[in-house]
Amino acid sequence: MVKKFIIAIDLGGTNLKCALLDSRLKIKARSYFNTRSFDNKPKLIQGIIQSVESFMVNHRLNRSAVLGIGIGMPGPVDTRKGLVHFLPNIPGWKEVGLKKILEHKTKLPVFIDNDAKLMALAEYKCGAAKKYKNALCLTLGTGVGGGLIIDGALYRGPDNAAGEVGHLIINEEGLVCGCGGRGCLETYIGNNHIIREARKLFGPGITLEEVSALAGKKNAKAINFWNQVGEKLGVAVSTLVNVLNLEAVVIGGGVSHAGNALFDSVRQTVRSRAMRVQGQRVKILKAKLGVDAGIIGAGYLVKES
Amino acid sequence: MVKKFIIAIDLGGTNLKCALLDSRLKIKARSYFNTRSFDNKPKLIQGIIQSVESFMVNHRLNRSAVLGIGIGMPGPVDTRKGLVHFLPNIPGWKEVGLKKILEHKTKLPVFIDNDAKLMALAEYKCGAAKKYKNALCLTLGTGVGGGLIIDGALYRGPDNAAGEVGHLIINEEGLVCGCGGRGCLETYIGNNHIIREARKLFGPGITLEEVSALAGKKNAKAINFWNQVGEKLGVAVSTLVNVLNLEAVVIGGGVSHAGNALFDSVRQTVRSRAMRVQGQRVKILKAKLGVDAGIIGAGYLVKES
Numbered sequence: 273m274v275k276k277f278i279i280a281i282d283l284g285g286t287n288l289k290c291a292l293l294d295s296r297l298k299i300k301a302r303s304y305f306n307t308r309s310f311d312n313k314p315k316l317i318q319g320i321i322q323s324v325e326s327f328m329v330n331h332r333l334n335r336s337a338v339l340g341i342g343i344g345m346p347g348p349v350d351t352r353k354g355l356v357h358f359l360p361n362i363p364g365w366k367e368v369g370l371k372k373i374l375e376h377k378t379k380l381p382v383f384i385d386n387d388a389k390l391m392a393l394a395e396y397k398c399g400a401a402k403k404y405k406n407a408l409c410l411t412l413g414t415g416v417g418g419g420l421i422i423d424g425a426l427y428r429g430p431d432n433a434a435g436e437v438g439h440l441i442i443n444e445e446g447l448v449c450g451c452g453g454r455g456c457l458e459t460y461i462g463n464n465h466i467i468r469e470a471r472k473l474f475g476p477g478i479t480l481e482e483v484s485a486l487a488g489k490k491n492a493k494a495i496n497f498w499n500q501v502g503e504k505l506g507v508a509v510s511t512l513v514n515v516l517n518l519e520a521v522v523i524g525g526g527v528s529h530a531g532n533a534l535f536d537s538v539r540q541t542v543r544s545r546a547m548r549v550q551g552q553r554v555k556i557l558k559a560k561l562g563v564d565a566g567i568i569g570a571g572y573l574v575k576e577s
Numbered sequence: 578m579v580k581k582f583i584i585a586i587d588l589g590g591t592n593l594k595c596a597l598l599d600s601r602l603k604i605k606a607r608s609y610f611n612t613r614s615f616d617n618k619p620k621l622i623q624g625i626i627q628s629v630e631s632f633m634v635n636h637r638l639n640r641s642a643v644l645g646i647g648i649g650m651p652g653p654v655d656t657r658k659g660l661v662h663f664l665p666n667i668p669g670w671k672e673v674g675l676k677k678i679l680e681h682k683t684k685l686p687v688f689i690d691n692d693a694k695l696m697a698l699a700e701y702k703c704g705a706a707k708k709y710k711n712a713l714c715l716t717l718g719t720g721v722g723g724g725l726i727i728d729g730a731l732y733r734g735p736d737n738a739a740g741e742v743g744h745l746i747i748n749e750e751g752l753v754c755g756c757g758g759r760g761c762l763e764t765y766i767g768n769n770h771i772i773r774e775a776r777k778l779f780g781p782g783i784t785l786e787e788v789s790a791l792a793g794k795k796n797a798k799a800i801n802f803w804n805q806v807g808e809k810l811g812v813a814v815s816t817l818v819n820v821l822n823l824e825a826v827v828i829g830g831g832v833s834h835a836g837n838a839l840f841d842s843v844r845q846t847v848r849s850r851a852m853r854v855q856g857q858r859v860k861i862l863k864a865k866l867g868v869d870a871g872i873i874g875a876g877y878l879v880k881e882s
Contacts, residue, residue: 511745
């Protein structure tokens with residue numbers, strides 16, 4: 273029997289998203305869970321296994337019809353060994369051999385990778401970075417994640433740790449960062465930081481979605497707020513554009529919904545700060561695949577393995 | 578007849594270095610000129626042609642015995658078209674089709690590239706970066722140049738403009754840079770800046786070589802001076818190590834002779850600022866090929882073309 277299906281999973285700090293994909297990576301079925309409803313690591317792993325099993329049962333799939341399971345994890349991963357080093361936003365995960373555990377339980381091939389890398393892979397294969405062989409895909413959220421496409425392939429580095437754009441130092445004298453460094457991009461534009469700034473400006477109850485909506489309605493204070501976030505991001509992008517001569521920088525994640533107030537400011541900062549040739553070459557683009565990027569990327573991971 | 582020889586040229590702001598290489602890139606003969614002794618572009622091109630001709634005559638070489646001419650240029654180059662965009666330290670060069678001009682005059686194949694990229698290629702092929710498939714090679718001088726080795730090949734980017742590590746922004750509010758940006762690494766550790774700082778500390782006549790010699794003799798003020806240069810460089814290296822998960826960073830050029838006072842400080846800064854996995858992986862190494870790196874790299878450029 274031809275193996276036609278892939279089970280793709282995107283584990284986030286908030287949601288566990290699962291999907292059944294066909295061989296062209298079209299989504300045939302979905303399931304959603306709140307990650308926090310699984311109190312601990314064994315329960316979360318059990319949740320993943322049950323999602324896989326319910327796709328198999330509900331769609332009457334034999335194991336032989338499934339190419340494999342692809343999983344994006346919100347933290348550093350050794351993709352060759354199938355090991356999760358740790359998850360900054362989900363406690364209790366340290367050097368977990370997830371591939372081995374899941375292959376034993378499901379009897380299916382399992383492939384795991386870092387979620388930001390899988391989003392980059394998806395945006396390159398069928399999203400905003402499709403035409404660009406040298407691209408950086410950024411996801412803006414609590415953390416600032418990234419994946420690099422170099423000469424037409426996802427670039428991993430020797431420890432699968434490449435792409436940590438959130439830990440690009442934009443001010444050597446800046447605030448101490450969770451990574452142990454100082455002045456990292458994430459300390460300026462990670463959600464935890466910008467929500468604090470937003471609450472100083474707009475009052476204690478406001479959400480980032482609301483600040484984005486205000487900017488959409490031409491509220492000057494909100495536009496100015498996103499301009500300043502864009503400027504910080506633009507400094508980091510300028511550095512990477514100078515060093516990597518990128519064709520495209522694709523920006524996704526919650527904060528990317530701030531729209532023009534953010535994107536125009538990133539573009540203007542890159543125009544004024546990056547070197548001429550590099551600055552003229554690069555396109556600053558909004559991610560296309562939205563919340564499904566992680567799922568689609570997990571599908572490609574299985575397909576290409 | 579087997580093509581056994583390569584003519585390699587390294588054009589710098591100060592010296593025009595020429596060499597005859599055999600097929601294993603061993604240097605068989607050399608010639609040196611002061612770049613400034615050629616007043617203008619036509620004279621400099623004529624100087625290059627004469628150097629080529631004198632190797633041919635003195636070593637009784639037929640054109641058929643020469644694989645080609647490789648040239649490293651101190652500025653941005655379109656290596657496919659053989660075009661020199663401009664040379665920051667040699668006036669009068671703007672969009673010069675050097676490959677075409679020289680091929681017409683010498684009737685030999687000509688290959689040109691940026692000098693920092695050729696040094697990186699040489700250090701990767703037979704120097705300090707030999708074992709490392711993901712490496713950055715830096716040259717510290719008036720400018721701060723760089724070349725990136727990614728997955729075992731020189732990474733150029735779409736405009737052959739990748740590797741401009743001198744224009745990595747380490748302080749968004751820093752000094753205006755010659756590139757039009759602000760707070761670039763080069764504004765902190767380029768020779769023009771550090772010689773000014775050195776003269777404030779050690780008196781108006783001092784050279785950087787003398788400050789290096791003082792550091793070698795354990796002069797505390799000189800060691801502190803190089804420590805501070807190393808700290809700035811270490812911040813930039815930390816950023817690149819986080820983003821690119823590099824195996825090695827190779828440092829060459831005049832300033833690299835400052836020795837341990839510089840290298841220890843770069844290593845310590847990376848240890849304290851880079852992320853754990855990336856920081857533990859990377860080796861900070863001194864370049865091995867010294868002043869011949871550009872020549873050897875130009876040889877590889879011809880050999881691989």
